[in-house]
Amino acid sequence: MRIFEPFKVKNLELKNRIVMPPMCLFTARDGLVNDRHFVHYTSRALGGTALIIMEATAIMPNGRITDDCLGIWDDSYIDGLKRVVDSCHDEGALMALQLNHAGRKSEAEGEKENYTISPSPLASDAEYRTPREMTAEDMREVKQAFCDAAIRADAAGFDAIEIHGAHGYLLSTFLSPVSNQRRDEYGGSLENRARFLLEVLEAVRGVWPEEKALLLRLSATDYLAGGTNLEETVQVVNMVKKFVDLFHISSGGIAEAEIDVYPGYQIPLAETIRKECDVPVIAVGLIREREMVEEILANGRADLVALGRELLRNPYWVANNAWEADEPYEYADIYKRGFGRKF
Numbered sequence: 001m002r003i004f005e006p007f008k009v010k011n012l013e014l015k016n017r018i019v020m021p022p023m024c025l026f027t028a029r030d031g032l033v034n035d036r037h038f039v040h041y042t043s044r045a046l047g048g049t050a051l052i053i054m055e056a057t058a059i060m061p062n063g064r065i066t067d068d069c070l071g072i073w074d075d076s077y078i079d080g081l082k083r084v085v086d087s088c089h090d091e092g093a094l095m096a097l098q099l100n101h102a103g104r105k106s107e108a109e110g111e112k113e114n115y116t117i118s119p120s121p122l123a124s125d126a127e128y129r130t131p132r133e134m135t136a137e138d139m140r141e142v143k144q145a146f147c148d149a150a151i152r153a154d155a156a157g158f159d160a161i162e163i164h165g166a167h168g169y170l171l172s173t174f175l176s177p178v179s180n181q182r183r184d185e186y187g188g189s190l191e192n193r194a195r196f197l198l199e200v201l202e203a204v205r206g207v208w209p210e211e212k213a214l215l216l217r218l219s220a221t222d223y224l225a226g227g228t229n230l231e232e233t234v235q236v237v238n239m240v241k242k243f244v245d246l247f248h249i250s251s252g253g254i255a256e257a258e259i260d261v262y263p264g265y266q267i268p269l270a271e272t273i274r275k276e277c278d279v280p281v282i283a284v285g286l287i288r289e290r291e292m293v294e295e296i297l298a299n300g301r302a303d304l305v306a307l308g309r310e311l312l313r314n315p316y317w318v319a320n321n322a323w324e325a326d327e328p329y330e331y332a333d334i335y336k337r338g339f340g341r342k343f
């Protein structure tokens, strides 16, 4: 069964094909890791998840989605993150950290004026603050903050980082014409809209160790007339792939849209990007069952499969499925007795 076959990209030697996608716990205080993060991530490592991508972690205070998000804008965050990384490593998982700037979807610091930044001064919707348009100085600061965050993630022992370029957060708002109405070299044509992402990736690649994998999460389509779409995303992937080792393909988030959601609804997006751009991809989105994961892998539709909410419900998904399918599998030593004879 391919689920239990290893996969390698750069330093990431994954023992199986199951990834935990980033999912915010919204339980941090002052951006710091606490025991709930520790228990949560270590449980998924014990359950056999090969790669855990820790939740969106803010590179700047105004890059937090909420006040309860993890942060990495200061060296004081390294120790807490390292404690989680070391524990998950001990239980056999490899660790990535998602680096994010929330842009116009930041709700941190309540009503603070002029706090949120975005390519254009357009609110995400009526519930959100209106951001201020980023200046050249803002862009320089954000680039530097992504680089500093990558250096700290390395110091914390992460095997990989994932740059968040999806779901309507800062980098994706540059890509979409719905949120980017700039008239300078960062707006207009696709080449211009992709410029900031490309600059960030190039800068981060320069400080992130060469042997370590760099992941990029993208929303392949906005599901909006006049928004970005799969055809454009294929072009973006081709533009940035020299800096990226693995693409994590999601969708939506720029603005409210009609989305036809059903099991595996985002798989065709990942599959198209894998085939047209010749890059390794993670498929994600309403995937739960072993048979479906196997179908995706066996048909070459994705290299890895991320299970989000399924892993919230069932942290031992990998071990349980190995046991049910009678696959040869190295169970966590402390739980070996739980995976013995079935009668």
Ligand SMILES: Cc1cc2nc3c(=O)[nH]c(=O)nc-3n(C[C@H](O)[C@H](O)[C@H](O)COP(=O)(O)O)c2cc1C
Pocket (backbone or CB within 6 Å): 021, 022, 023, 024, 025, 055, 056, 098, 164, 166, 167, 217, 250, 284, 285, 286, 287, 306, 307, 308, 309, 310
């Ligand atoms: C509670 C929760 C928090 C999430 N937080 C993040 C996040 O921090 N970064 C991100 O890129 N996606 C985030 N997502 C999206 C998930 O990574 C994933 O793409 C989504 O849940 C679809 O996969 P699923 O159907 O397997 O759950 C979150 C989803 C949930 C349910």
